[in-house]
Amino acid sequence: MIYPKSLENLIEFYKKLPGIGEKSAERMALATLDLPIEQIEDASTNLLEAKNNLKPCKICGHITDKDICPICSDDDRNKNIICVLEDSKSVFTFEKIGNFKGVYHVLGGLISPTEGIGYEDINLSSLLDRVEKLEHPELILALKSTIEGETTTLFIKKILENKEVIISRLSYGIPMGADIDYMDTITLDKALDDRKQIS
């Protein structure tokens, strides 16, 4: 065995995290050992705390350390506008923009027939319950433009077609600052479809 046992364990732990290979894990583990003992103790305690305290918000499914997340319990947010996202990571991204004043609904996955993930496997029925209770609900479906994302978007649109609810999706198009000639044809095609009149 090349590594001392506890270093090996640390490397193996880091390798479980996304995007971390053997070499990065080794580098991170050695860097960890260089941190002051107080920071290591804090990290050790916090790992358990995070795992034990964080759970999905009972309303929107976003990760939180309360029963109801700060967004859902914020009286200044418009509860009638629900932005539907795949995961909590996307909520953080939206919150960093800081412009959206509605609330969220985190699906925790996307419908995927090929992977056997059906609508009942994701956090969808609670979305319908939420919509039912609102007077003028508006849904913004902000799911990625893969087959799974499109399937989920279409499914949500379908089950809500008899309800009084405004449904939109994010626009497709050229990312800001990107060169047109470097764009793939599907994106260009979508950007053409979604073109906006210049007023």
Next chain:
Amino acid sequence: MIYPKSLENLIEFYKKLPGIGEKSAERMALATLDLPIEQIEDASTNLLEAKNNLKPCKICGHITDKDICPICSDDDRNKNIICVLEDSKSVFTFEKIGNFKGVYHVLGGLISPTEGIGYEDINLSSLLDRVEKLEHPELILALKSTIEGETTTLFIKKILENKEVIISRLSYGIPMGADIDYMDTITLDKALDDRKQIS
């Protein structure tokens, strides 16, 4: 605050590690929460264990959970051949090759006049002590080809010039499989200097 406190702490911890930015740290922290509780408990315990148990080998300075590392205490290794390396990471890399049957000496840094790191700040005097005790010592200096690496190499060569010791350095040259026309001129120049006759 966008993140729940314990998630924020976890993200801040990961951001202290090399090569981990905001976005990766966030992704890693969320992935951490998806790990089973047993793995989190193990990681939490192991973090402290690693920090408390791992220390430099009393002979070579390589990181170990014993007083003397397994390499220095291995009777099958040739104690007369010492490969001098900057850090423990390099020892692991050499051990993965598996061909080197000598022992190591980890400097834990390189001499750097610009950063004010002198020979007394790195693990050098113990190297001289080791060399003194050997009958036919051979040193392989495997330090990187930066100013700091070269300075350290030259310094070691200098202080040992009156001793009976064979000193070599790794060869410089073209990395295996690399295109000649993509090589920088300094490397090419070194490869020319270090050229080997084909026998």
